[in-house]
Amino acid sequence: MSDHHVIIGAGAVGGVLAARLIDAGEQVTLVVRPSRLDIYQAPDRLRLEDAEGRSLVEVATPDIRDRLPETADIVYLAVKHTALNAVLADLETQLPAGATLVSCLNGIGVSERLRQHFPRHPVRQLTIxxxxxxxxxxxxxxxxxxxxxxxxxxDALHQTLRQAGFRVARGNEAIARGKLLINLNNALCALSNTSFRDLLLDPDLRAVFMAVVDEAIDTFNAAGLPWRLPMPLPYPLYRLLVRHGGRLPWWLARLNNGLTAAAYPSMVADIRAGRPTEIRELNGVISELGRQHGVSTPLNDTVVTLVLALEAGEGETFTPARLRRKLGL
Ligand SMILES: NC(=O)c1ccc[n+]([C@@H]2O[C@H](COP(=O)([O-])OP(=O)(O)OC[C@H]3O[C@@H](n4cnc5c(N)ncnc54)[C@H](OP(=O)(O)O)[C@@H]3O)[C@@H](O)[C@H]2O)c1
Known part of the structure; x- marks a missing residue:
């Protein structure tokens, strides 16, 4: 018998998980906010397509609710950090006994928070x-x-996700920190209104990206926090490629990750839509760690300030060259 997967958040990540799990024959419930229930229940199909618009999955609208069902095997948190407190409050009263909690949020620390809140429940980190x-x-x-x-x-969850068509690698806290390092690019794309492709091809963005990551690595090292990139590449080689590898980083990202020109970090979409971003949980975490461990983090501090200004509608976007100058690089 298939597991009952309950996915909180029917946004980009929740939708992809739902589409593939349903397509693989798993039982899926999507949980949305009460004010949005009608809107999410209105379509008669759930559709997932690729970057060229080709259909990958098209299934009948699944079970969609505005609260958790009474039973569940796996409960995925597929919301942004801005919604986390509200979701935790809902889980306090609605989390079914025995359910495994799976955090899909970017950044670090959510799994630990879940373990403290829900000590009786297994907690897993699913890095997207x-x-x-x-x-x-x-x-x-x-x-x-x-x-x-x-x-x-x-285990069985690993297997289920593989059967649903995902490429699943095994992770740990060091790899979650490595993913945070990569995610520091999100803010740079948001500040320059650019895609991942632009980031990997533009020399100014590449220089800024590696400087921001170097600063974050110094901070992790000072804090005694192990980190590892979530790809089979030692950091010095990754750095060399991004700084001096010409078009190679873009080609490798296309080959290894299937990255397409249509891929934008979700922080770009948040800024365009006037929504709060996850800057505090990405570059903001590096600034905070730096303060705690006496490491100065001027680049990440400035990136946070600039994105917060954009969020508040008071900031501006920059050309890559201007962003590099603004950061003194
Ligand atoms: N998108 C990506 O490519 C990607 C890649 C890697 C990691 N991530 C990470 O994955 C996490 C989720 O990102 P996302 O891109 O899926 O965000 P998203 O598209 O903004 O989806 C989040 C969803 O959460 C819903 N939501 C907000 N409050 C809720 C609540 N109290 N109960 C239930 N649902 C609620 C929102 O619903 P409404 O529609 O009602 O606003 C929205 O649809 C983030 O931490 C992100 O950084 C995303």
């Missing part, structure tokens, strides 16, 4: 390695290979 977007309720696009990193053993 794919890029996806939502066009309209239940209509999703994935613009890379469907990669995931799941911490813990290669």
């Amino acid at each position: 390695m794919f890029n996806a977007a939502i066009f309209s309720p239940l209509h999703y696009r994935i613009t890379t290979h469907p990669g995931l990193v799941l911490d813990g053993p290669r």
Whole structure:
């Protein structure tokens, strides 16, 4: 018998998980906010397409509710950090006994928070390695290979996600920190209104990206926090490629991750839509760690300030060259 997967958040990540799990024959319930229930229940199909608009999955609208069902095997948190407190409050009263909690949020620290809140429940970290977007309720696009990193053993959940068509690698806290390092590019794309492709091809963005990551690595090292990139590449080689590898980083990202020109970090979409971003949980975490451990983090501090200004509608976007000058690089 298949597990009952309950996915909180029917946005880009929740939608891709739902589409592939349903297509693989798993039982799926999507949980949305009460104010949005009608909107998400209106379409008669859930659709997932690739970067060229080709259909990958098209299934009948699944079970969609505005609260958790009474039973569940796996409960995925597929919301942004801005919604986390509200979701935790809902889980306090609605989390079914015995359910495994799976955090899909970017950044670090959510799994630990879940363990403290819900000590009786197993908690897993599912690091999302794919890029996806939502066009309209239940209509999703994935613009890379469907990669995931799941911490813990290669168990039934690992197997289920593989059978649902995901490429699943095993992870741990060091790899989650490595993913945070990569995610520091999100803010740079948001500040320059650029795609991942632009980031990997533009020399100014590449220089800024590596400087921001170097600063974050110094901070992790000072804090005694191990980190590892979520790809089979030692950091010095990754750095060399990004700084001096010409078009190679873009080609490798296309080959390994299936990255397409249509892939934008979700922070770009947040800024365009006037939504709060996850800057505090990405570059903001590096600034905070730096303060705690006496490491100065001027680049990440400035990036946070600039994105917060954009969020507040008071900031501006920069050309890559201007962003580099603004950061003194
Ligand atoms: N998108 C990507 O490519 C990607 C890649 C890697 C990692 N991630 C990470 O994955 C996490 C989720 O990102 P996302 O891109 O899926 O975000 P998203 O597209 O904005 O989806 C989040 C969804 O959460 C819903 N939501 C908000 N509050 C809720 C609540 N209280 N209960 C239930 N649902 C609620 C929102 O619903 P409404 O529609 O009602 O606003 C929205 O649809 C983030 O931490 C992100 O950084 C995303």
